[in-house]
Every structure is written in structure tokens, then in C-alpha cells.
Amino acid sequence: MIGIIGKKIGMTSLYDSEGRKQACTVIQGGACVVTQLKTMSVDGYSAIQLSYDDKKEKNTTKPLRGHFSKAATTPKRKLVEFRCEEEGFLQEVVLGQVIRVENVFSEGEFIDVIGTSKGKGFQGVVKRHGFSGVGGRSHGQHNRERAPGSVGASSFPSRVFKGMRMAGRTGGQRVKIANLKVMKVLPEKDLVVLRGSIPGANNSYVILEK
Template structure:
């Protein structure tokens, strides 16, 4: 799994080769720093740790300061490990090396994006699950338009089954969107434009994989 850490900038639209207007997401991808190379002999698995987005030294713990100093880089806010099966990619990397967007991705290929969806707090069943509510206000019913209605049976089984769709905390989940087409890459600005929507708010961190 090869990838890079980025930040969601916003959305725009581009025309594809057939003249169709496509909604696209703009992502600032990297540049990332290689902060650790994990091997089978030392760590028990193979992975490359990348770090992104500068952070103030006074807000960084001393163990992390030592970790970043080994890679001769400034403290970073986001760190992600990318495990790999291809032996060629990690052999090209070194501790403290910069990994840029254009080194990994090309226009026209398809990538996967991992992000954290927008948190919406505690929501009812209408917004959380798309319920239509109990019904109108006729015959004395009031304030029932957005109610869930009955949730369980009578004496048998005398309980509510696990997994019942009810109100609760909505959003804030790790979401992975697969096979988004790379519409455009601006290597001088480290920007990548993907066809489709990406989970998360503006300026939230995302992970691009291929």
C-alpha cells in the first residue's frame, strides 16, 4: 500500500474528456517526511511512517521531539504508517526524505481516500437513518412527525434487539472512499484534484492510497 497524507482544501468542478462537468475535490497532498522505516527484523512487520503538517515545538512532547530529531525534521501534527508488499518502494526511501505527490500519483489513475466524516452530534432517527416519522397530527397526535414509533415486541421476546436503529451520535467516523479518478495534478503546488466527494470538513486530514 503506497500513499501520502494530505489535507482537504475544498471542491470545484472540471470537464472530463466527454464534455461532462464533474464535481471534484481538491486535496493538498504533502509534502511528507519519512520519519521511520519499520522492518521485519526489528518491528515484526514492514511499513513506512510518513509525517505531515508542521507543529510548534512547545506543543510537542519530548519523546516525539526525539523521534522527529532522528529524521532531522521539525515536529509534525499527523503521522501515518503505510505497510507495503512491494519491495521496490521502501528501498527508494531514506529517513528524513521528502515524499511528494507527483512521486506517487499520476493523472488518470484511481486512488482510495480515507477521511473522518463530519460529526453532527446526537441526532434523531429522521436525520440519522432517514425515517419518515410516525405520521400526521390527526386524532390528538402532536409532535410525532419525527418520532421513531414502536421499537420492540410485547411479552415475547420482552426486549429490544441489538442493532435497533434509534437516535444517537452521528458522524465522526472513519470513512474510506474507493476508486476516485485523479483528474488533475499540480506538482508545483502539491495539489491533486479527484473526481467525486471526499469525507471530512475543509482543512481536515485525509490519507490517499493506491
């Protein structure tokens, strides 16, 4: 397998082999069901679709009910496709198969995690881009501490260039963190502990990739 879907539980700390205390993130993973197999001949590319986290059938549309019934599983909340370029990879899995944490990851390896960062709403340039502000309150200035400063020239080019760092909506974006070490795998609880922090709030969905 090349990945799995999980849910961020929270953070804790573990001691590594050298006795150093490491901040870690706990992820509830596993019990992902294979709900679709995409092949080169039919779909134009090879991929495996995994689903995670049970959902009430009454809150599921009829097309999705039929989709999940083909895999002989209950409706799920999160569906994710994992591309697989290896030849013969799809022959190793079957529709309706349950993938767990211990089937994918092992302690000591490095993986990538994709999540949605926390939304922070509309923010100014100091919080959004790390600006230091125009200056202090000297020489009659009283409201410039967190101001963005100049954003464009005068008569030429008479406009503000695209991509100018200004105030705006912050967070709530797809973020990928690479090379996080797997500190511990707890198969009896379907938990995986990663060194470092990952984007998103607690109980948010994350994607773990090799």
C-alpha cells in the same frame, strides 16, 4: 509509494475529456517526510511512517522531538503508517526522505481516500437513519412526525435487541471512499484534484491510498 497524507482545501469543478462538468475536491498534499521504517525482522511487519504539516517544537513532547530528530526534520502534526507487502519496497526509501504528490499519483488513475466525516451531534432517527416518521397528524396524533415507532416486543423477549436503529451521535467517524479519479496533479503547488466528494470539513486531514 502507496499513499500520502493531505489536507482537504475545498471543492471546485473541471471539465473532463468529453466536455462534461465534474464536481471535484482539491487536496493539498505532498511534503510528507519519512519518519520511520518498520521491518519484518524488528517490528513483525513492513510499513513506512509518513508525517505531515509542521508543528511548533514547544508544543511537542520530548519523546516525539527525539523521534523527529532521527529523521532530521521538524515536528509534525499528523503521523500515518502505510503497510507495504512488496518485497524490497523499503529499500527504495530512506529516513528523512520527502515524498510529494507527483511521486505517488498520476492523472487518470483511481485512488482511495480516508477521512473523518463531519460531526452532527445527537440526532434523531429521521436524520440519522433516514426514517420517514410514524405518520401525520390525523386521528389525534400531534407529535409523531419524526418519531422512531416501536423498538421492541412485549413480554417476549422483554428487551430491545442490540443494534436497533435509534437516535444517537451522528458523524465524526472514519470513512473510506473508494475509486476516485485523479483529474489533475499540480506539482508546483502540491495539489491533487479528485473527481467527487470526500468526507470531512475543509482543512481536515485526509489519507490518499493507491
